[in-house]
Amino acid sequence: MPKEIEGKSAEEWYGDGNASFSMKDYQKAIECYENVVKIDPKEKMVLYNLGYCYFSLNNYQKAVDCYNKVVKIDSKFSFAWYGMGLAHYKLNNYQNAIKCYEKAIKIFNKNHIGFADFTHVWYNMGEAYKGLNKNQKAIEFYEKALEIDPNFEKAKDNLKLLEPKK
Numbered sequence: 001m002p003k004e005i006e007g008k009s010a011e012e013w014y015g016d017g018n019a020s021f022s023m024k025d026y027q028k029a030i031e032c033y034e035n036v037v038k039i040d041p042k043e044k045m046v047l048y049n050l051g052y053c054y055f056s057l058n059n060y061q062k063a064v065d066c067y068n069k070v071v072k073i074d075s076k077f078s079f080a081w082y083g084m085g086l087a088h089y090k091l092n093n094y095q096n097a098i099k100c101y102e103k104a105i106k107i108f109n110k111n112h113i114g115f116a117d118f119t120h121v122w123y124n125m126g127e128a129y130k131g132l133n134k135n136q137k138a139i140e141f142y143e144k145a146l147e148i149d150p151n152f153e154k155a156k157d158n159l160k161l162l163e164p165k166k
Helices: 010-022 026-039 043-056 060-071 078-092 092-109 119-131 135-148 153-162
Strands: none
Touching: 010 026, 010 043, 010 119, 026 043, 043 060, 043 078, 060 078, 078 119, 092 119, 119 135, 119 153, 135 153
């Protein structure tokens, strides 16, 4: 493995990638992060950021691939599991999305870390179950999201669509 690419170290490429990332120039960030990976293929934060960039550019399969590399390095990296779930959802791989969300939730709960609230986790679980036409399960997760944030409009709207008419 090279120590430098184009005269820059992994740290320099990482810094350039983060600068591009913060400006939402995801294509440029990808180029920088890919150079870091060529130098150090086990740098989990770079791979995570790379997955986020690919996701942001709608390249969901590449995002899954990056997040998968992250969890192979650190199986307790809950945000990578969650990101992988989101990417699987976008690829209509609802069952895989649910498995990833469940893994992220288990890690969040076990380590008492993670999101400040689970509103979007529960909502996205509902979305995945809706994609599988498991409407009762979807309703349960939309309701969990609304327990945390009663004003979460998307959850309210989807709940109205799925609840049996009275």
